[in-house]
Amino acid sequence: MKNNSLKGLETIDIEGFREDLINWFSEEKRDLPWRKDRDPYKIWVSEIMLQQTRVDTVIPYFNRFIEQFPSVEALSTADEERILKAWEGLGYYSRARNLHSAVKEVHEKYGGKVPDEPKEISALKGVGPYTAGAILSIAYGKPEPAVDGNVMRVLSRILSIWDDIAKPSSRKIFEEAVRVLISHDNPSYFNQALMELGAIVCTPTSPSCLLCPVREHCSAFHEGVQNELPVKTKNKKQRPISLAAAVLVDETGRTLIHKRSENGLLANLWEFPNIEIHLPYRTEGEQLTDFLQQEYGAAIELGDMAGTIEHVFSHLIWNIHVYKGKVVSIKEEREGLKMVSSEEIEAYPFPVSHQKMIKQFYKK
DNA sequence: GAAGCGTGGGG
């Protein structure tokens, strides 16, 4: 064994650990919609949705998504706008765009069959080491590691691994451990059981060791250090950004919306016109009015500020000053700019921050 | 390796 962090592998009863873990999972596994069959496409969709996202949040999105896009064929031929609308509120929207792109590749290059080779599946957009291992093991029964945050937490305790799990390089240590530990008879259950245990029993704070099916095999439990593991450095604080946004309606009741850039934050979602405020040498209203004229060719009349929205991202905080106003005239219908009725607006995908604006400042 | 990328829930 090359890695000094894996000394715990020398003493663990591997056969006993596998058996206790898999027996527990067989009895206690949750009844989840993506566990009803082994369709690699559905497993794939579920794994993308579950990235950095809780099971309870994903369930309704998964059910609606599979209803709308039941197969590789259906998703690969769908419009991105509809896919983003189905993803609206789930966050990390590049997941949806990458999934769309990857499914198209599977449709064209592999005749719609999700590949079962590590190299091929890892080459798909949005499929990293975790997702590749999850699909290969769960859908195809291959003994590949699927190391997520749960697995690192659980194994850091079982094997007393003190490496910082926030560091990208640590994942390789845990993959090495899984390659030694994994059941070749049932890789699917083994990987899922590690994650399920992390989600239900071996939780980040106050793990339920007395209910744990593998506590006899757990180094941290024996040493009484389960609350010290895993080691994980803290996140940085969010950076605040001030925005001024305008909800603008014309005399027929239509409102002006804009499609965001295809790169970066909330890419390809729609929004109400807005600008970042640095230093208010001029009033926000003046800056907003000039911006709408110059960038969108729209003449507007703005009222007083109608209210504020705060929205917290993982790395930013938006403080949005919301203004209401009228569109007096607009030059042309250019790409990425639309006047929409209150019925039409429902077909467009908005970030949650702008859904709040719709609710508070647009809808009656 | 570090930073960018969402959201809603829980202690």
Add this chain to the structure above:
DNA sequence: TCCCCAAGCTT
């Protein structure tokens, strides 16, 4: 209120 996230990937 604040912090920590939750089945990570891309650049």
